[in-house]
Amino acid sequence: MIVSRRETWLGRTMLILLMAVTILPFISLFVTALHPSGTYPSGLEWPESPQWSNFVDAFKVADMGTLLWSSFLIEIAVVPVSLFIATLAGFALGHLRPPGARIILVAFVLGLTLPREGVIVPLYYQMRDLGLLNTRWAIILPLIGLYMPFAVYWMRAHFVNMPEDISEAARIDGASTWQMFWRVHVPLSMPALSSLAILLFLWTWNQFLLAVVLVSDPAQRTMAGALGAFQGQWGTDIPLLCAGSLLILAPTLIVFLVFQRQFVSALLQGSLKG
Amino acid sequence: MNQRLTGRASARREDTPALGSPESRRRAIKARRLRRGGLALLLVAPAALAYIVFVLRPMAQSIQFSFYEWNGVTESTWVGLDNYAAILREPEMSGSILNAFQLIIYFSFIPVLLGLFTANTIRGFATSRLAIVSRTVLFLPQIIPLVAAGIMWSWLYASNGMVNQVLEAIGLGGVARAWLGDFDTALPAVGLIGAWVALGLCMLLLLAGMTKIDPALYEAARIDGAGPWREFFAITLPSLRQEIAVCVTVTVIAALASFDIIYISTQGGPGNRTLVPGLEIYRLAFFNREIGQASALAVALMALVLLVVLPLQRLNREGDS
Amino acid sequence: MVASALVLAACSAPGSNNDAEEPEESAPATEDASALDCGTEPVTLKAYIETGFPLATELFDEFEAQYPNVTFDVREDQFAVLTQNAPRVLVDDPPDLMRLPQMSELASDGLLLDLDEYAAAFGWDTWPASQLEQMRVDDEGRRGNGPLYAMGLNFSMTGVFYNKELAAQIGMEEPPATLAEFDSYLQAAKDAGLVPMAQFNGGATGGLAFPLQGLMASYGDAGEINDWIYQQPDATIVTDTNVQATEHLQSWIEAGYFADDINSMDYAMMMSRFIEGNSVFIFNGDWESGNLDAQMPGNVGFFLMPPVEEGGSFGAMSAPLTYGISANAANPACAAFFLDWIATNDEARTIAVEIGGSHPMGPADAFMPAVAEGSVTAETLAAGAAIGAQDGAMDFIANATGSVYAEGWTPNLQKLVAGEIDPTALLEAVQAEYESSVG
Incomplete structure (x- = not known):
């Protein structure tokens, strides 16, 4: 394709500008997190003496270990069951x-x-009647139900497009439908399954409304819910809030940077298929 | 943001390769269908059960609750359509719905238009190093919780935040203000947070769609002497119908059903200027304990989303065929 | 599938078959009278408190030190969050001790424990009756009479704090004696290029209610405002004097006496600006006295909103810092014992004054710690006595109903700042919101 130099130049500038707008809020969050706790720094301004200890304080007051464990428990229940x-x-x-x-x-x-x-x-009254309010189950069970429309639609789209003759071949070998499912179809579905797994993982990690309504104890919530609670409690201490937010974001950011290719393709496909 | 996507588009454009004679295949399928019917229903059962218990039943209950006045503790009273009438009557609730529609401008139109423009300008070097780095960067807002986006931006918008700092640096100190506290700017400011979140996804989706367009089409257009504008309107835009429908659908639902960003950044203020149905449902149900009223608004919201999104799917399907 | 879901749901009207789940009115009378303390077994008291104020946690620490078998499991939230969560938390995650927002509906819906039995057992009913009045709620949700549903950690009062250095700079030697004099100081501050008043009014916090209520008491009668707050029949906030008070507030807004970003300013930001010397005055309560004495020693003064004419009537919001016990609390007796301890233990009373900055609850002749001369704590305690003598104590107008603050005062005061509503319409909107819950 022939592209004029002017167009390329314009395109690059726009892209860089967009990237700057995307990344600046993160930078502002980071820089602000280094200011003395309890102050109101003005805008983007490198502090005189960076307070790295804010991260330690935020880790302690947010009880990060517990939060990670809680999110992990929710993920480990929601994602495999939903996938299956x-x-x-x-x-x-x-x-x-x-x-x-x-x-x-x-x-x-x-x-x-x-x-x-x-x-x-x-859902709130349902969970109350089941005695599950303020437990992780109050997030886990509804999430599985809420994911079904997308997840079933996604997997069906995958199986509809799987060539019929694969099953034919297996059938000639005398395999039952069940064996065929496990030995032939599931292994062939790994790409679709892993993309779906990534999407469900992200949505669960970032689920806020269910956490905020159904679970009052941050230690039983998802990461996004815990971040909401952290803001509710420390929202008035801007540097500490920024440090805590970054800590809570860190696991997702790391996982994303490691698996970025899979994430991007899962999200793009996810949008189109949905 | 894109978890509630809808539509029936399939990403695949190539056809499934068919082997064997169509006739025998069709017969075999028919016979098998009967045999497998029972097993198939059994396999659907767990998913269907989860869906019925945690989605359809609550949905039905929302409808049922909406006809009652109930505080969640004591006996309820049947009030017919009163709760729905109140939605129209009370400026707080009707206003929240109008606000949600205004948010569509920011959550939907801006990312789609800006995404189209950017994707079109960079499609020439979509495989360059810069473009590949940009994929990662532009996706960041998609993977973080909306709560985090709300926290970041509240701080950027503060009176001593970065937005005002930048404005002052470029000599626009006069317009600097507390963006989220100002009646005229609070809703657009919140809306731009949504635009920030959605832009990367829309841009990359549209770009992916553009790279699938047959280059021969462009060459033919050039031979006919078409300029970049005609090229864009005659080839690019029609080919992207499906991607655009998807972007619009996803972002419109995000706008109408917004909760996280508003909850964190403004709590609906100042003076209900950024109140949206999601937050109002939450307040009515759990703070005012007007369960019936909250449910009526919830039903209205579900109906509105369907009303807005279904016509979009027609566009989507036409693009498919 | 849809049909079966509908059938499942349509069995009965909501709420018709859950009598069993209604919070029980647990009666302390059934307990052994000698068990009105925390015993000797390990007890964990679940507390849900407001973040940003050290008083409660200091008291918890002291109590844990005196009663080692007791530990506090504390959850903290900002007041707006706590307000939103209160009904849910009291039923579904019941705390033993909770900082209460407006309590009439919480009490009349049976979510709070009736403390009358404890009041009798501990002798709270022998204290000055006015201390407990605001925490009594009858079965229709009217306050002032009826069973006791909460206790105060202390009773606090609001007025105007000022930065002495900046005040001297604008020629204010003495606190103003009239509103007109106060206006002239505000103008002087504005002329001197200072921010006269930073006041929180952003997000879910309508902090202009503080100055507004002060103005209402200067123009009108504190008793009438209390009638409205206590939901007396036919009470209305739309009175001539209240309109005048709101107009006065509006004139301050229009004159630019408030910082221009108050609609996005939260409480902590206001405090930070004042402490850094970026605001001459703030409207706030004596709960900050201890903090201000520590952060700007000797540099803070306090006065009550001045009357319209010298020697005229004035008033102040004065309310207990209310803590209640959930009707479903696991350890109600221990929690009640803690509330009694706050009012009667010398150490606790010292903490209430030094950290809390306010007058402790309890018998009129109870122990009072010495307060340093010239401290703002001393000034606020003295102002409290003056208000008592004037009969000018009012509860907070934001406490009239559960939702009148979040849905009446806050949005409409924010509109007043933006010039989107006029004073009469503001009061009418608040009255409409009030009537929708008082009904």
């Missing part, structure tokens, strides 16, 4: 195609546009 049951359903709807598959699919698709606020009030 969504794969079963996706396989059934996309590959086995029982009578009524279309209606079932439409019922799931309906949930794709659902704003969480639409169900949060009944």
Whole structure:
């Protein structure tokens, strides 16, 4: 493709500008975190003596270890279970195609546009009646349900496009549907599954509304919920808040930078497929 | 932000390769369908159960609660459509819905338009080193919690924050203000946080769509003597119909159902100027304990999202066929 | 699927079958009278308090030191967050001790423990009755009478703090005796290029309610305002004197006496500006006296909002720093014992004054620690006595109903700052919000 030099120059400038706008808030967060706790630094200004100890203080007051553990427990319950049951359903709807598959699919698709606020009030009373308020289960169980529309839709789209003859071949070898599912389809679905796993991981980690409504103890929340609680308590101490926010962001940022290629492709595909 | 995406588009454009004669294949499938029917339903059951219990049942309950006056503790009273009438009557609630629609300008239009423009200018060097680095950078807002975005930006917008610092540096100190505390700027300021979050995703989605367009189309257009503008409107834009529909859908839902950013940055203030339905539902239900009223607003919000998003899917599907 | 979900949900109207879950009115009478303390077994008291004020935690530390079997498990939030969470937390995660926001609905809905039995057992009912009045709520949610649902850590009072250095700079030797005189000092500060008043009014905090209520008491009658706050029949906030007071506040806004970013200023930022010398006056309460004495020793003065005419009536918000016990609390007796200890233990009373800056609760003749001459703590305690003599004590107008602060005062005061509402309309909007919950 022929691109004029002027266009390239304009494009590069725009891209750099966009990147600057994207990254500056992070830098401001970092610089502010180094100011003495309790002060109101003005804008982006390198402190006279950087207070690295703010990070230590924030780590202590936010009880980061507990928070990480809590988020980990929620993830470990939500992601595998969601993946598993969504794969079963996706396989059934996309590959086995029982009578009524279309209606079932439409019922799931309906949930794709659902704003969480639409169900949060009944969920609260449901969790209260189950005695699960203020426990991690109050986040885990609804999240699995809320992920089903997307996850089932995603896995079905994957299985619909899997060539029929793979199953034929397996069937000739005398494999049952179940064996075929485990030995043939699941291994072939790894790319789709891992992308879905990344998406579910991120959404769970960043889930805020359920955490804020259903769980009052930050130590039982997701990371985003814990960050909300941290802001609720320390929001008036800007440097400490910035340090705490950075600490809470750090795990996601690290995981993202390591797996960035997978993240980007999962998110792009996720948007298109959804 | 993109967790509640909708649409029926499939990313794949190539067709599934078909082997074997179509006739025998169709018959085999039919026979198998009957045999597998029971097993298939069994496999769907766990997902369906989770969906029914934690989504459909609460949805139905929201509808049911919305006809009652209930404080969550004592007996409820049937009030018919009163709660819905109140949404129209009370400026607080109707205002929150209008605010949400205004947010669409920032959450949706800005990222899509700016994303289109940027993607179009950089598509020529989409594989360069700079473009690859930009993928990582522009994605950062997508992976952090919206809460964090709210915290960062509240600080940037503060009267002694970076936004004012930059304005003063470029000689615009006169317009500097406490952006989130000003009646005229609070909603746009909050909206721009949403734009910041969505821009990277939209830009990269559109760019990915652009790289799939057949270069022969552009060459043909050039031979016909088309300028960059006509090229953009005649080739690029129509080819991106699906991607644009997706971007708009995702961001419109994010705007209408916004909660996290507002909760953190303004709590709806100043003077309810940034109050959105999500926050109002939360306040009504858990602070005022007007469960019925909160539920009616929740139902209205779900209906509005569907009303806005469904027509978009038509655009999406047409683009597909 | 949708149909089955509907069937599941449609069994009964919400709330019709959960009588069993209603918070029980646990009666201390059923407990052994000798158990009105924390015993000797290890006890963990769950407390939910407001962040940013060291008084409660200092008291907890002292109590833990005196009663080693007791530990406090403390959760802290900013007041606005705490207010929003209160109804939920009291039912579903019941604390033994909680800093209460406005309490009439919390009490009348049965979320708070009725403390009358404890009051009788500990002899709180022999204290000056006015101390406990604001914490009594009848079964319709009216305050002033009825069972006792909370206790104060101390009772605090609000007025005007000023930076003595800056005041001298604008020629203010003595606190103003009239509102007109106060206005002239504000103008002098403005002329001198200083920020006359930084006042928090951002986000969910309508801090202009502080000066507004002071002005209301200067123009009108503190008793009428109390009637409104206590939800007396037909009480209204839209009175001629209140309109005059709001107009006066508006004139301050229009004259530019407030910092121009007050609609985004939170409480901590106001304190920081004042302490750094970036505001001549602030409207605040004596809970900051101890802090200000520590941070700007000798440089802070205090006065009550001056009357319209010299010698005229004036008033001040004076309210207990209320703590309640959840109706479902695990350790109500120990929590009540702690509340009694605060008012009667010498160490605790010393902490209430030195850290809290306010007058402790308790019998009129109880121990009082010595306060340094010239400290702002001494000034606020003296002002408290003056208010008592004037009968000018009012509860806070933001405490009239559970939601009148968040949904009445805050948004409308922010609108007043932005010039989006006029004084009469402001009061009418607040009255409408008030009536929607008093009904």
